[in-house]
Amino acid sequence: MRARLLIAFTLTLTVSFAWGKSAEEWINDEFTISTLSKKEQLEELEWFRRAAEPFKGMEIYVVSEPIDTHRYEANVLAKAFEDITGIKVSHEITSEDDVVRKLLSQIETSLNIYDAFISDSDLIGAHVRSGAIYPITDYIRGEGKEVTLPSLDLNDFIGLPFTTGPDGKVYQLPDQQFPSVYWYRHDWFTRPDFQERFRKLYGYELGVPLNWTAYEDIAEFFTVHVREIDGERVWGHMDYALNSPALGWRISDAWLSMAGMGDVGLPNGKPVDDWGIRVSGCRPVGASIERGGALDSPAAIYAIKKFVDWLRFAPPEARQLTDAAMGRWAASGKIAQQIFWYTAYIAQVTDPELPIVNEDGTPKWRIAPSPLGAYWDSGMKSGYQDAGSWTLTKNTPVDRRKAAWLYAQFTVSKTVSLKKTMVGLTPIRLSDINSTEMTERAPYLGGFVEFYRSRARNYWTPTGTNVPNYAKLSPLWWKHISLAVEGKQSVEQVMSNLAQSMDREMAVIAQEEPGPCSPKLNNKADKGFWISLPGAPKPKRNENPPGRTMSYEQAIKAWQ
Amino acid sequence: MNKPSRPGSKAALIASVMLLVMASIGKPRAEQPLLHILAYHQPPYMEQKNNKPVGLAIDILNSLLMRANINYDLAFHPPKRAYQYTRFHIDHCVLAIERSQEREAQFLWVSPILVTRHAFYSRPSRNGVIRSIDDAKNLRIGSYLGSGAGEYLEHYGFKVELTTSNDLNIKKLIRKRLDLWASDTISADILIRENGLSLRRELVFLTTLRALACNKGTSPDLVKRMQSELKEMYRNGVISEIYSSYIDKKNENWLLYK
Structure with missing residues (x-):
């Protein structure tokens, strides 16, 4: 009986639209690797075809940020979905800040700008407070029950803790994930002549830096002492500091946590998180030390001073760049190490034609745990992980939301997920991470697979729920930090102003968006009071401990 | 002039x-x-x-x-x-x-x-359909100076030709000096109507x-x-x-x- 049914819907799926391909053709030509069998893939696609029937002919609009994974969705998966379901998808790719502004506009104006967003889970704090987002947990039990894929398998998604609110509800469905890690030229680091020279200069081994002292020493070593390799100018550090929203994320994506500013706790420090915002219960109560926060604390100032100071070890162009250029710069063969490097660009550094890839396709580079700052304590998050996730707003018309939900599930379905993961290298499913295909690819990805197969994937985490309204607060970062980069204000002044601005904006949010978890600022108290208490804000420490390094093999054991 | x-x-x-x-x-x-x-x-x-x-x-x-x-x-x-x-x-x-x-x-x-939504427009006689933004790669796309959509396409490496105003593109498209015209859908509708033309709306590629x-x-x-x-x-x-x-x-x- 099952065989006959399979034949029946195989025949159905073979019939395609005039311009398109059948489901079977898509499986044979594109979705050639999957954790499902071909029969299961056909069954899954048949479910999509049937579930989409009421929406055939509809044109829906979705938006996401410009990374390889989303380009694959926009250029390949949207076509496959249309061929199979008859729903046309305009899958827009736009800069991350635009995604954030558009989501905020959709909520504030009630215009249905998009039928669904792929928006970072960093906004979870706003979603749990605003009531404007349809929690996925509620959706699949209610309105979306009929259009929820039976084989969706939510437990297979590794990023679900990041998109789950304190109320236990899943607010967003992860679509892609990538951490920011330490990237370095393993071939240079293991050269005996460099190792000996480094040891003579700094008194310890050249290796994966465990702390910021070692990172700084290695940056100086390559930029100042080595200077040239094979006649090419090389640099011991790379970063980006253009005055733009990307500069804000460079810092707000857990840089202060890496320095050690916040409290211990996963996925984010409690009560003080990596934005320096303290909560009491679920209420944000302040970002400045005077209100119990840590955004102007010694650890935060140290973090920004190092960020600005280290630009002297980077190519001069760094001040005019955003993160979008970091894959290209790493690929150029001029960079020895980068402390903050999004693996979203990993596909750009694996081309065998590049000078940083061996002839057999294995990389000359590696990724490893990011070195940590002088204020970091055991039990804190170790870095940032982006979790771009499908987000449904309540103001979208019901039918359009259902059609968009079908497309969302299609892009993460097991039929397509492994192929998408191999193209964009932003894994979301444990089944993909543990697949044979991923094992075979591991030697070519410089530690990336090891990261996702380890506990590390839980220690690199997105922005959390302390941030009450990400879209409103995030512009403060780049607007203030740029003044330090440009030397217009001292770092101390910048962080003091930033903390005050954050407090003021939270006070406005408290007025505009009242609720049981809206901000309620603490009264100002003497800074010494808060500093004297355990945890963040932390008192000043020795910011220049001895440099410490490890071999790559030892360093990635920390991930196990 | x-x-x-x-x-x-x-x-x-x-x-x-x-x-x-x-x-x-x-x-x-x-x-x-x-x-x-x-x-x-x-x-x-x-x-x-x-x-x-x-x-x-x-x-x-x-x-x-x-x-x-x-x-x-x-x-x-x-x-x-x-x-x-x-x-x-x-x-x-x-x-x-x-x-x-x-x-x-x-x-x-x-x-x-x-x-506003921005779409590609083509002559009805043009072969092929633009189903994804990459389908427009290597095609000559018309936009105008100061257009955010034009800047967007240039930023992502598309071949964009800029005029001083949007209405000039429609003439270039008809004279086959462009393969596609990128315009917001509302003003495109008006320009198409004013010029008594029939153009094919292809993919909406950007909302601004x-x-x-x-x-x-x-x-x-x-x-x-x-x-x-x-x-x-x-x-x-x-x-x-x-x-x-x-x-x-x-x-x-x-x-x-x-």
Whole structure:
């Protein structure tokens, strides 16, 4: 009986639209690797075809940020979905800040700008407070029950803790994930002549830096002492500091946590998180030390001073760049190490034609745990992980939301997920991470697979729920930090102003968006009071401990 | 053709139509305008009819600034010039440009004045269908100087040819000097109708928030006041009411007013 049914819907799926391909053709030509069998893939696609029937002919609009994974969705998966379901998808790719502004506009104006967003889970704090987002947990039990894929398998998604609110509800469905890690030229680091020279200069081994002292020493070593390799100018550090929203994320994506500013706790420090915002219960109560926060604390100032100071070890162009250029710069063969490097660009550094890839396709580079700052304590998050996730707003018309939900599930379905993961290298499913295909690819990805197969994937985490309204607060970062980069204000002044601005904006949010978890600022108290208490804000420490390094093999054991 | 004159110059004062818009209703105001708004011709959002500025964006602007109790004057210029002039002159704002991450640090923003969708248009006789944005790679795409959508396409490596105004692209497309024309769907519909043409709408590739973009030296409090009023106008139905006098119920592209 099952065989006959399979034949029946195989025949159905073979019939395609005039311009398109059948489901079977898509499986044979594109979705050639999957954790499902071909029969299961056909069954899954048949479910999509049937579930989409009421929406055939509809044109829906979705938006996401410009990374390889989303380009694959926009250029390949949207076509496959249309061929199979008859729903046309305009899958827009736009800069991350635009995604954030558009989501905020959709909520504030009630215009249905998009039928669904792929928006970072960093906004979870706003979603749990605003009531404007349809929690996925509620959706699949209610309105979306009929259009929820039976084989969706939510437990297979590794990023679900990041998109789950304190109320236990899943607010967003992860679509892609990538951490920011330490990237370095393993071939240079293991050269005996460099190792000996480094040891003579700094008194310890050249290796994966465990702390910021070692990172700084290695940056100086390559930029100042080595200077040239094979006649090419090389640099011991790379970063980006253009005055733009990307500069804000460079810092707000857990840089202060890496320095050690916040409290211990996963996925984010409690009560003080990596934005320096303290909560009491679920209420944000302040970002400045005077209100119990840590955004102007010694650890935060140290973090920004190092960020600005280290630009002297980077190519001069760094001040005019955003993160979008970091894959290209790493690929150029001029960079020895980068402390903050999004693996979203990993596909750009694996081309065998590049000078940083061996002839057999294995990389000359590696990724490893990011070195940590002088204020970091055991039990804190170790870095940032982006979790771009499908987000449904309540103001979208019901039918359009259902059609968009079908497309969302299609892009993460097991039929397509492994192929998408191999193209964009932003894994979301444990089944993909543990697949044979991923094992075979591991030697070519410089530690990336090891990261996702380890506990590390839980220690690199997105922005959390302390941030009450990400879209409103995030512009403060780049607007203030740029003044330090440009030397217009001292770092101390910048962080003091930033903390005050954050407090003021939270006070406005408290007025505009009242609720049981809206901000309620603490009264100002003497800074010494808060500093004297355990945890963040932390008192000043020795910011220049001895440099410490490890071999790559030892360093990635920390991930196990 | 006369060389366009620089905004603010004597020639510009003569050449451009300066339209001092003072409040005729509402609270009494100071005589000096607080803001100088530069707009550009893009029906049905912004245009001059009988020497009067009209259009959807103009109506929203009028209502917004009246509610915020801000005096202003308004002048029309080519889009790129309006954009550049505003960047370097305090108390100037440009209406209604596309807000984007790449432009974000250049202005102080009041948005969204409008939300517009941008699509590719082709001659009906052209072979092939644009189903994804990459299908337009290697094709000659027409846009205009100052267009956020044009900048977007250039940023992502598309072959974009820029004209001084959007309407010129339609002629280039018909003469096969372009493969595709990239335009917002509402003004494209009008231009296509005015020219008595039949073009094929291909993929919608970008939706933009159209904004009042103000010089960075503009008072932040003034900008906050405008943003707050705009938000209120969406909330209390004023925007919807303004839209209703423009809406073409047969044209689903207008659905964004809802």
